Amino acid sequence: MSSRAATRVFQGVEEQIATGQLKDGEKLDETSLAERFQVSRTPVREALLQLVGSGLATQVPKRGCFVKAPSLREMIEMFEVMSELEGMCARLAARRISDRQLIELEQSNRECGDAIKANDSDLYYRKNVEFHECIYSACGNGFLAEETRSLRRRLQSFRRLQLRVRGRMLQSLDEHSEIIEAIRSGDADQADRVSRQHVMIQGERFNDLLAHMEQDP
Template sequence: MRARVSNELCRRIESDIVEGRLLPGDRLDEQGLAKRFGVSRTPAREALLRLADEGLVKFKSRQGAVVASMTPQRAIGMVEILTALEAEAAGLAARRMTDVERTALREIHRESAATVRSGDTAGYIKLNTAFHEAIYAGARNVSLADLVTETRLRMRFFRHQSLSRLARLAASFDEHARVLAAIEAGHELEAQQAMRAHIAVGGTVFADMVASIDLE
């Protein structure tokens, strides 16, 4: 029972961070969280510890838990790591995806077109996640999928914020189209190149956003 409460609390705090209701540097008071969500302090503490393990929360002396910050240097480093991981996943997917999986990936991309036209950022973000996760699954490499998922999690707040910009939404959709075409054609190198370009462009927006905020 306590584990379930802690997991739910963790999910709700994570949602607040990802959607910008909690910003980098904001304090996360154990007692305040317990009162806000109607739970005891124990699951609140457990949730904060779990979020710290995931890199979303940091414990500072004399401050307690705060939403984790990120320096521009660290942001650039994470973008470089994510670019390499995503490119490798796309290349493997071009080699290993089944026809059924390629059809499913094409359908996700088709559905996302409507969200771009309507400016539905929340809808696009959801389908963007589904698009990339379908590629990880098609790559048939669990270790690679775990690494890229962990890296994306640590960058999630800023990446979601960057996709809230309509111009970036349309550009991301076009970049996905190039990745999709390469995977459907089974061209491993082209899939890697298309994905590398996609992540690099998004990463530049991400790094610029980090640099614009006084994080440390």
């Protein structure tokens, strides 16, 4: 129960940081968060540790936990690096993927399609993570895979939110199909190119989402 509650608090605070409702440097008070999410302080502490681990908060001894929101420039820079890492993973996967891994990749994309039919962007995000995990595993380079996962965790709130932009899930699914085709055919250059474009579009779409949210009353 505590773990589920901690995840709910983590995702709630994560989204508020991503959308600017919680500002950089703002204190994350355990008591206030426990009241806001109607949980005990134990899952709040777990959530704060997750936020620190994901780079969205910092723990200051004897002072508490504070929001560490990336600036727009930092976000753009992270998306640029993320696109290169994803491209490298796809490039290697095109050369090294096994038949079993290819089947798993295709199945993950079908499940992404099922999430679209359910109009569930959060489910799509989870299935999208599984899709990319298949590529990380297939690249055959553990160090590269872990570095890519690490940056993905830092960007996960922003990548999740951009899927709420109208039409983005369908576009993302089409891009997945292009990535799969390039990997299936062993075209490393094409796999690299379409994977990099896939992630950079996410950065642009996230900016669209922020603009849309700022227009809401």
